[in-house]
Every structure is written in C-alpha cells, then in structure tokens.
Amino acid sequence: MxxxxxxxxxxxxxxxxxxxxxxxxxxxxxxxxxxxxxxxxxxxxxxxNKEALIAALLERMDTLAAKDVAEMKAAPEGPAAFFIKSSLWANSPLDRVFVAAARLVEVAHEETRRRFAGIQQQWLDLLAEEVGPEMARAVRYMGDGLYFNAMLEGGAAGGESKADERSADVAALLAAVERLRN
Structure with missing residues (x-):
C-alpha cells in the first residue's frame, strides 16, 4: 500500500x-x-537520495513561480505594479522555497541556478511587454531590492514602523513605475 x-x-x-x-x-x-x-x-x-529531495524542491519552486507569473500576467494593475507589490517578504510558500533554493545556489548547484534564471526571464519578459526591455530590468531590480531589504529587516516581522517604511517605499516605487509607463 x-x-x-x-x-x-x-x-x-x-x-x-x-x-x-x-x-x-x-x-x-x-x-x-x-x-x-x-x-x-x-x-x-x-x-x-539528496538529489531527489533537491529535484522535488525545484519542482515545488517551478510550480509556485508559474502561479506567480500567471497572477502577474492577469493583474489588473499590470505586471510591473504587481511585481513591486509582491516583492515584500510575506513568508509565503514562494518566499520560503526561494530562500531554500538560494541556499543551494550558495553551494553552486547548477540546476538550481538554471531554474532561478528561467523564472527571472519569465518575469523580465512580462515586464518588458509593459515597460520595454531596458526598464523591465530596472523594475526587477526595484523588486529585488525591496525583497532583499525586507529579508534583512527580519522578513514580515519588522514591526509597525518598518511596515510603514515599506509601504512608503512601495508607493514611491509604484509612482516610478507609472512614470516608466508614460
């Protein structure tokens, strides 16, 4: 059984x-x-074996990333605004699998690196459709910076003042994205 x-x-x-x-x-x-x-x-x-665990983790990452890309594509506010808004640490399943997989990249696991590159390319392609290829990279870097800094500040548990700062940062970046569209 x-x-x-x-x-x-x-x-x-x-x-x-x-x-x-x-x-x-x-x-x-x-x-x-x-x-x-x-x-x-x-x-x-x-x-x-450990490679089977890694393969399952990467499959989980691919599944969650595909869902994220689909939500990004369907977002009424557009892919760029969705990307910025979703770039804050929320301890979501996608956040957790990304951090776990990043630990594999630290030890030069090539398949993990390749999968991350594929996900980033999907994001860039959607962003480029909206704001052009050059600005797509700028939007990705904005989102990456938000995510990285939120993780450094303790993830979702940064306190109310940090949450206010992050909200202000998101608002400023959304205003910048709006300027990129015009």
Whole structure:
C-alpha cells in the first residue's frame, strides 16, 4: 500500500526548513528525517537520495513561480505594479522555497541556478511587454531590492514602523513605475 502524500510533503517541508535555517550542509538526510518526524527509511521511501529531495524542491519552486507569473500576467494593475507589490517578504510558500533554493545556489548547484534564471526571464519578459526591455530590468531590480531589504529587516516581522517604511517605499516605487509607463 503506497504511503500517504502527506508524509512526502512533510519530508519536503522539513528539507526546505532546514535549508533555510541551517543551509545545505546541515540539511542531511538524517536531519531531514528527524525534522519531518519520520524514520530514515520513511524518508528514503519517498526520496532515495539528496538529489531527489533537491529535484522535488525545484519542482515545488517551478510550480509556485508559474502561479506567480500567471497572477502577474492577469493583474489588473499590470505586471510591473504587481511585481513591486509582491516583492515584500510575506513568508509565503514562494518566499520560503526561494530562500531554500538560494541556499543551494550558495553551494553552486547548477540546476538550481538554471531554474532561478528561467523564472527571472519569465518575469523580465512580462515586464518588458509593459515597460520595454531596458526598464523591465530596472523594475526587477526595484523588486529585488525591496525583497532583499525586507529579508534583512527580519522578513514580515519588522514591526509597525518598518511596515510603514515599506509601504512608503512601495508607493514611491509604484509612482516610478507609472512614470516608466508614460
């Protein structure tokens, strides 16, 4: 009888959390099994090796990024404004998988790097349709800066004054995007 997918998801969630918290070196198979509350044999049933865990994490990232790209494309305010507004750390599944995957990039995992580049290209393509190719990069850098700084400030838990600052930053960047459209 096949095991429930819930166990598989728990193992993948544990791997993601360990990558975020302790990095690639600390996210051993033993540590993942312990974090997920399964035996090592249970982990190996779903993921026979670390590369299988990585492949599943990257599949999760691709799925969440595809959803983000679709939302960006359909956004009534346009892709650029959506991108800026969604560039704040929200501890969302997409935020978490990006941070976890970034820990793999730190150790030069080429497939992860390739997947990130593909996602960034999708964003750039949508932004370029709206504001042109040169300005698309500027908008991406604006969003990247918001995201990076929000993470440095403690993610979503930066306090009310930080939230006010971030809201002001987003408003200023949205005004800049509006000028780019004209």
């Amino acid at each position: 096949p095991r429930k997918p819930v166990a598989r998801d728990a193992v993948l969630d544990a791997y993601e959390a360990l990558l975020i918290d302790v990095g690639e070196r600390g996210a051993t198979l033993d540590a993942v099994a312990k974090q997920a509350g399964v035996s090592k044999g249970g982990l190996l049933y779903h993921f026979p």
